[in-house]
Amino acid sequence: MASAKISSDTGTLGKAISVLDVIASAPEPLRFRDLANQIDQPRGTLHRQISNLIEEGLLQVNPDQSYSLGLRLLKFAAQSWSQNGLREIAEPHLRALHELTGETVHLGVLQGTEVIYLDKVESRQAVRMHSQVGNSSPCYCTGVGKAGLSVLPRDEAEARIAQINFHKFTETTLPNAKALLRELDEINRTGNAYDREEHEPGIHCVAAPVFTADRSITGGLSVTAPCYRISQRQLESWADDVRATAQAIIADLPVKMGPRA
Amino acid sequence: MASAKISSDTGTLGKAISVLDVIASAPEPLRFRDLANQIDQPRGTLHRQISNLIEEGLLQVNPDQSYSLGLRLLKFAAQSWSQNGLREIAEPHLRALHELTGETVHLGVLQGTEVIYLDKVESRQAVRMHSQVGNSSPCYCTGVGKAGLSVLPRDEAEARIAQINFHKFTETTLPNAKALLRELDEINRTGNAYDREEHEPGIHCVAAPVFTADRSITGGLSVTAPCYRISQRQLESWADDVRATAQAIIADLPVKMGPRA
DNA sequence: AATCAGGTTCCATTATGTGGAACAAGATGG
């Protein structure tokens, strides 16, 4: 992965954001030099971009001259989250589903080819809840992702799938567009999507699509569990409940659904 | 509040972000027209800025043509949060302080003239934890804010205070820079900051500063409680514990502290 | 002391964003 894709037609803004993106996806703090390597821009230019981002509070310099995302992003995100109507409406339903199954329940939406998790309900209080909210995963190897894809118009789904770079996380990860499309058909028939250890070994889930009437928001919810505790059969037994919960959420959405309630 | 302050010297980026800011701080969804009113820009220009923001996933259009913050911000924020070293280091200490007092414990840092909350530990599990993280409050009427200000170099503190627009939230809200500076002196002497119902009636707190050696990060932690349950005297009895916790966190910070551990 | 890599500043050039005006599409109302 040499250099970050620079969104071609959003000009200056796109370049700035792609700097953020590089920093966000780096596993460890990046210094100026590291950035310069990953982003194909002259040193001077990059330096100014960074300065601007810092001035705006979107980026922070650490004493050791490495960079991290700025706290202003946290502030924005808190607002984005609390204003999100889907999350708000879904919450009681997620709780109910968790009560029923005793396993972790996720709510996520498609953003391009990624799933972004909006909420999570799990038993073990020890695990910090917010740790997961806002995280993202590829759409082709998660239940929520495949559920979200399945309710897109076929051409839209294909367009997105064309952008996917299929990485084989596990033995069972779907290897290509063809396999994925086949599964989307299956999901459309049954109304349920499964992740059979396709993203992480030992973890599987059953999901169902959640979407607005106009498909401007598509995603899904899932019940996730470790294989050692919950069998495939047991998982399948929740399929109807998951679907019912998804339907209940959809029914609660205002006709003209917006991210704010 | 007619129009949003546009950061003058970050050019295009600044303008784009100020659009986000307007949307973020609006209590209800804004339509194109509302934005055009609040942002002093020609319609055409604004329209393109919005389009770019949408394309970058920083903004979303709702079916009813109102706008909300995009989910990509959530993703960025999740990373920003999980990479934040201060939060990570502070967490066990916050828990311990919560165990001791039984009341809500906050950790926040100064960002300009605002406090941004990084973490929160509270008893009532019913309240969603992440609801508060990332929220912000003015620095002049919160314990954490005043604590953070108190450890800034005097001239820096004064510079920031000069930017404050003192709004009288309650009877006891500090009315002006002079009063605030006087209190900062007091905090420097005692090592503890108080919010005596200065932000919300019926809520008070005791706080202590947390900061890096070079003061590049300053903030504080606080124990917050409703007045009806916890007396001023009781609050004061925790002052030493709060200070000790703050010291413990500072001691745990790497010498070259960066937001990442 | 000399060299080098990392980081920052400057400024002429040019690409990019700007904003006025024209256009489209609903509302409103006379």
Place this chain on the structure above:
DNA sequence: CCATCTTGTTCCACATAATGGAACCTGATT
């Protein structure tokens, strides 16, 4: 039912703002 207003979108000549090369710091390293 047509006229008019209000809201939202597109276009393009122009000016501003981003660009990137080069010069310049600074502190390691030899």
